[in-house]
Amino acid sequence: LLRELLLVFKHEFPHNLLALREAVEAKDENRVATAAHTSKGMLLNLAANRAAATVAQLEQLGRQGEVAGFAALFATFENETGKLLPQLDACMQEACK
Amino acid sequence: MRILIADDEAMSRRLLQKTLERAGYEVIAVENGRQAANQLCTTNGPKLALLDWVMPELDGPGVCGEVRKRKEQSYVYMVLLTSKEAKEDVVAGLESGADDYLTKPFDAEELKARLRTGLRILDLEDRLVEAREEMRFKAMHDSLTSLWNRGMILELLGRELSRSRREHVSTAILLCDLDHFKNVNDTFGHLAGDEVLRETAKRLLSSVRSYDFVGRYGGEEFLVVLNNCDPAFGFARAEQIRRAIAQRPVQTSTGPVPVSMSLGVLLSHEWGARPLEELLQEADLALYAAKAAGRNCVKVASPNAADRDADLRANEPAKQRR
Numbered sequence: 001l002l003r004e005l006l007l008v009f010k011h012e013f014p015h016n017l018l019a020l021r022e023a024v025e026a027k028d029e030n031r032v033a034t035a036a037h038t039s040k041g042m043l044l045n046l047a048a049n050r051a052a053a054t055v056a057q058l059e060q061l062g063r064q065g066e067v068a069g070f071a072a073l074f075a076t077f078e079n080e081t082g083k084l085l086p087q088l089d090a091c092m093q094e095a096c097k
Numbered sequence: 098m099r100i101l102i103a104d105d106e107a108m109s110r111r112l113l114q115k116t117l118e119r120a121g122y123e124v125i126a127v128e129n130g131r132q133a134a135n136q137l138c139t140t141n142g143p144k145l146a147l148l149d150w151v152m153p154e155l156d157g158p159g160v161c162g163e164v165r166k167r168k169e170q171s172y173v174y175m176v177l178l179t180s181k182e183a184k185e186d187v188v189a190g191l192e193s194g195a196d197d198y199l200t201k202p203f204d205a206e207e208l209k210a211r212l213r214t215g216l217r218i219l220d221l222e223d224r225l226v227e228a229r230e231e232m233r234f235k236a237m238h239d240s241l242t243s244l245w246n247r248g249m250i251l252e253l254l255g256r257e258l259s260r261s262r263r264e265h266v267s268t269a270i271l272l273c274d275l276d277h278f279k280n281v282n283d284t285f286g287h288l289a290g291d292e293v294l295r296e297t298a299k300r301l302l303s304s305v306r307s308y309d310f311v312g313r314y315g316g317e318e319f320l321v322v323l324n325n326c327d328p329a330f331g332f333a334r335a336e337q338i339r340r341a342i343a344q345r346p347v348q349t350s351t352g353p354v355p356v357s358m359s360l361g362v363l364l365s366h367e368w369g370a371r372p373l374e375e376l377l378q379e380a381d382l383a384l385y386a387a388k389a390a391g392r393n394c395v396k397v398a399s400p401n402a403a404d405r406d407a408d409l410r411a412n413e414p415a416k417q418r419r
Contacts, residue, residue: 001115008108037151040180041106044202056180 006092009042010085016042017081020058024070032070033062039077046088051080098216099123101142103133103160104149104178109201113147113178116205120212130155134163137173144171144219145212147199150179150190158193165194172222174215178203239313241291242298250312250320255373257310257322258365267366269331271321272380273301273338276357276392278317289349293356296347304338328364328397335362335395343393357393359384364397 016039023031036059043052054077061069100122104110107128114124125143127133131154136142146164148157155163157177164173176197177190190198196218197211237249245253254270261268275281275297282290294317301311301319310322321338323331339358346353361384363376383398390396 001112004115005108005112008111012107034151037180038106041201042108044180045108045112047202 003092005045006088009046009088010092013039013042013081017078020055021074021078023062024058024074027067027070029062029065029067031062033059036062043084048084051077051084054080098145099125099143100145100147100212101125101127101133101136102147103127103130103152103157104147105129105152106149109149109178113203116208117147117212120209122212129153130157130160134160137164137175138167138170140170142170142173144173145215146173146175147178147208147212148175148195150177150186158190158195161190161194171226172219174219176211176215242295242313244298244302244319245310245312247312247314247320250310250314250322251373253310253312254320254322257324258373258376261325261365262370264325265366266325267327267331267364269321269323269326269328269334270363270365270376270380271323271331271335271338272314272361272363272377272384273319273321274359274384274388275317275342276359276388281354281356285349285351285354289351289354292349293347293354297342297356297358300341301338304341305334331362331364332395332397335360335397339393339395359387359392360395361385361387362395362397 016035020032020035020039023035036055039055040052040059043049043055054073058070058073058077061067061073098121100117102110102113102117102124103126104113105128110126110128114126117124122145125136127136130148130152133146133148133152134155137146137160146160148160150157152160157179161175161177164175174197175195176199177195178199178201179186179190180201187198196215199208199211237246238244239246244250254268257268275293278290278293281293294313297317297319298311298313301321305311305321305323308324310320310324312320312322314320323334326334339360342356342358346355361380361382363380363383365376379398383396387394387396
């Protein structure tokens with residue numbers, strides 16, 4: 001099941017991250033809130049709590065319409081998920097053994 | 098047990114599906130609220146649902162609201178799954194019609210335990226519906242023969258007469274009475290009498306069309322309502338019933354009991370808009386004429402039959418004619 005979930009994550013997450021980036025660049029608070037919410041759900045399923053907490057803050061900013069904070073927080077989030085993906089790859093190799 | 102899961106996020110959906118399949122559920126997975134509402138609002142849709150709060154098209158509380166609007170369908174137990182944890186969110190979710198609330202990421206054991214709570218409630222609902230249906234059946238049917246009871250057959254006759262007047266068609270009313278039934282009880286005992294009544298009910302039902310009505314009108318008296326039938330058909334069907342009753346003795350626990358039936362037939366279109374009670378009285382007079390003619394026969398009421406039989410009616414009360 002873990003392997004299957006990781007595969008779904010690897011397939012789905014880049015699309016979601018792209019959608020979030022576009023929403024942040026467009027300063028579209030509704031789309032930011034929606035994409036951040038989806039990312040949060042995916043990350044929580046993998047117990048990636050730090051990245052989930054960051055994107056939850058981004059979701060909150062989206063809901064409150066605080067567009068000024070989008071870019072900085074998104075950069076932090078991207079940085080965290082950048083570190084996360086290699087860890088997940090390692091997990092997947094472990095799961096495939 | 099079938100369960101619907103609705104979540105737009107593929108990982109959560111997959112995780113839920115696997116967890117529930119392993120727990121023995123038959124899972125239907127959809128990815129938005131509109132699909133969930135459509136599935137849950139169908140007649141034989143799943144009765145258990147796990148709904149994500151935030152979904153495209155229609156959110157979880159929206160799905161709950163739509164499902165609860167459909168009052169006529171059986172109960173659907175719905176659990177909202179979401180990362181929203183604020184008290185006002187919990188209240189809003191439950192106010193929308195959800196039965197329970199679980200925060201994501203879910204704990205598999207807690208999820209299964211909460212679904213078992215739902216299953217207990219659905220089981221209770223099933224038993225309540227079953228009891229209600231049983232009571233409804235008893236309120237409308239005769240306990241011995243399972244035919245419509247007197248109140249119900251009269252109500253059905255009233256409805257049918259209104260329809261036939263509206264649509265200008267004829268309804269045939271057959272008042273049927275077992276001959277010498279008192280002798281059956283006296284000779285063979287009341288248990289055999291009950292067996293005769295049950296077998297008579299079966300023979301009556303097998304002699305009419307599926308959309309005709311057959312009720313127990315009194316002790317050994319039955320009322321048959323033939324919908325949308327012309328006079329010739331009404332008489333022929335009455336004869337067919339008479340033959341079906343008399344064709345062979347009823348096998349009872351105390352031996353074979355020969356039976357026959359007298360029938361009074363009345364066709365509604367000949368009687369205009371007269372009240373139900375008067376029409377039944379005319380059918381009763383025709384039945385009385387059949388009894389007077391030697392029993393085991395059919396007599397059809399006609400507009401002047403009332404005058405013709407007035408003397409007989411005055412001389413012998415209905416209760417004594419059997």
